[in-house]
Amino acid sequence: MVFELLGPSLEDLFVFCDRRFSLKTTLLLMxxxxxxxxxxxxxxWLHRDVKPQNCLLGIGKNGNVVYLTDFGLSREVITLDEAEELPPKRACLVGTTRFASISGHSGQVQFEKDDLESLGYMMIYFMRGRLP
Structure with a gap:
């Protein structure tokens, strides 16, 4: 429902701009x-699914404001002590493969740094037009 009340996603805008944002645009978004x-x-809270499709622009007067959406994979942050107490589990990816952090790929417990790592991958994607 929220998706219908907001404007286009950053991915939609990125495709509209021929899959390349300027340095200024990328830095303003970041x-x-x-x-x-x-x-x-x-x-x-952690988002754990950082990708351009989950970042939407507003409409009207708020057309230049970026909103975070899709908190379906979000979870509360746990401490290192709590993470050590968790039973070992097999590695499974949480989030979108393209923008997932290294810890996310290896199935480890995620922390705030993993959201920021995914955000960094998104910035590279906007600057280069693709990820290496």
Whole structure:
């Protein structure tokens, strides 16, 4: 329902711009997204599915505001002590393969740094038009 109330995703905008954002556009987007993730992490939550399709622009007066959406894979942040107490499990990927952190690929417990790592991959994607 929220998707219908907001504007296009960053992926839609990226395709519209011939799959390349300028350095200025990328930095302005990352500035807003870092603020959003700071707020999310201050509430002790992880997104765990960072990708351009989950970042939507507003509409009207808020057309230049980026919103985070799709919190279906989100979870509360756990401490290192709590992570050590968890029983070992087989590795399974959480999130989208293309933008997942290394810890996400190996099935390890994720922390705030993993959201930021995924955000970094998204920035590279916007600058180069693809990921290596």
């Amino acid at each position: 500035d807003q997204l870092l603020t959003r993730f700071k707020a999310l992490h201050s509430k002790r």
